[in-house]
Amino acid sequence: MPASTSGLPRPHPLAAAARVVMLALVAVLTLIATRDPGQLRWVALLAVAGIPAVIAPGLRPLAPLGRFAEVVIVGLAAGQVAAAAEIGTPMPGLGASAILPYLAVPLTVAALQRRSREGIALIAVTAATLVVSGTFTSGDGGRLIGQLGYLAVAAQWLILAALGLSAAGTLQRIMQARGEGRPQPYAEATRLLTQLRSVARQLPGATLDPGSISEHLVEELRGVARADRAAVLSASGGGRLVVLAQAGVDRVDWETTLDADSAIADAWASQQPQTAHRSQARSHSGGDVSALVVPLVAGVRTVGLVTLEADVASAYPPPVVSQVTALTRPAALRLEAALLFDEVRSLATNEERQRLAREIHDGVAQELVMVGYGIDNALASLPDSAGETAEELRVLRGEVTRVITELRLSLFELRSEVDRHGGLAAAIAEYARTVGASAGLRVHYTLDESTARLPAATEAELLRIAQEAITNARKHAGAANLWVSCAVDPPFAQIEVSDDGQGIADQRPDGRYGLAIMAERAERIRGRLEISPRHPSGTTVAVVLGTSPRRDNVRDSVTASEGE
Structure with a gap:
């Protein structure tokens, strides 16, 4: 069964390679210490005991049992190898050093897997096994091996193993602390946004605008x-x-x-x-x-x-x-909180719009293109006598082309943003020009933008309102001309979209839904949406933000002169 479907953890190639290298080292040291190939049976047992840890390093209880089997084999083998190497050795028990280095393998694995209790238990089992093995193992002529030398060597390796386990655990904690010290963007963002939501709900009658x-x-x-x-x-x-x-x-x-x-x-x-x-x-x-x-x-x-x-x-x-x-x-603190919240909301909104655009482009849009190609192939394979069927396919192909065009315009709308250097008027003009060219509309522009800029979030909302108004005119008005005016004189702004179509009374429900969305956006930026009929035909949709005394004075002067 493949590893991906068996549910077992994947073996790490470096861990397997480390075990092989350590087994080879222990085998060489054992041969040098004992000159007895028969002692290699302990190396073979270690290889067998290490199989669970290599195949399924995280599987319980098989992998931990394999590690305990390894330390027991090491303890038993230490006494046997020491006894076999005692002949001619100036320091009795020194042969145990040939097999004891393998202790580093199971202890290091336990430390790296953050199992400190298991590591301590492994050292304890090793110590007990070494004592038992040294006590009951006979050397040359049936006498017991040199206890003091053997115990000294065993104690040295146990101390080294304990220090290694402690060092590995400390290193693991340091690496974990450093990892936690580095901000994890999404987790940190979630925490901060959750706090912001809680704080915003507790503000006594305040606003984050x-x-x-x-x-x-x-x-x-x-x-x-x-x-x-x-x-x-x-x-x-x-x-x-x-x-x-x-x-x-x-x-x-x-x-x-x-x-x-x-x-x-x-x-x-x-x-x-x-x-x-x-x-x-x-x-x-x-x-x-x-x-x-x-x-x-x-x-x-x-x-x-x-x-x-x-x-x-x-x-x-x-x-x-x-x-x-x-x-x-x-x-100042209230304003900073509002500006930060505004920036976070804008970033989240823009990211979501870009994500939706990518999904539509890579999903539905591509599938519709393939449907269109399929219809083209079907038309090409029809005989000349299938006139009615061919006509139905042509109508269907035209509908698919229309939907693809709508999707492309929707993608363009989702990806449109107010450029930091171009300004709001330029963004609205670009969108109106693109939509007008695709729909056969004659677009007339009136752009009057000050060098001063509105806040970025306000510009973004005004752009979306203008896009919705232009889209409604294209889809539902049946117009031939489109008039787009943009006047920006911060904090005043007025966007106006007019058409010479059939008027708003005959619009479909989805068009009225678009008007509701525009009203919500205008209210969000403390603006007002104004919808009125255009004479002799058509509709005018305007969003006005703030007031402009200069323009109001001009309007009052015109009204007064007309009254006279």
């Missing part, structure tokens, strides 16, 4: 210090900052890099509050400005910045700075 925490912090700070403009910024990689929340009368474009000569860069580097007499917003220009930048430090790590600005001179004296700092210290 960075945007909500930042908005709440801004409102608290505006209650203790004047702030005509305020923002919470966080790092997004590559020396860039993203705006998590902001407030103020005017919409401004905050400094988004850490390599500029600004109070923002100084506060981040020094982890100390910084005051300035010029605005930290690149798009703001005015008279007297007081700026206060307070780093959000959790432990030794800077996780974000709070920027306050007032259109008066000396608005942030030391007492005000102390009040602001007192509020930012606990907020």
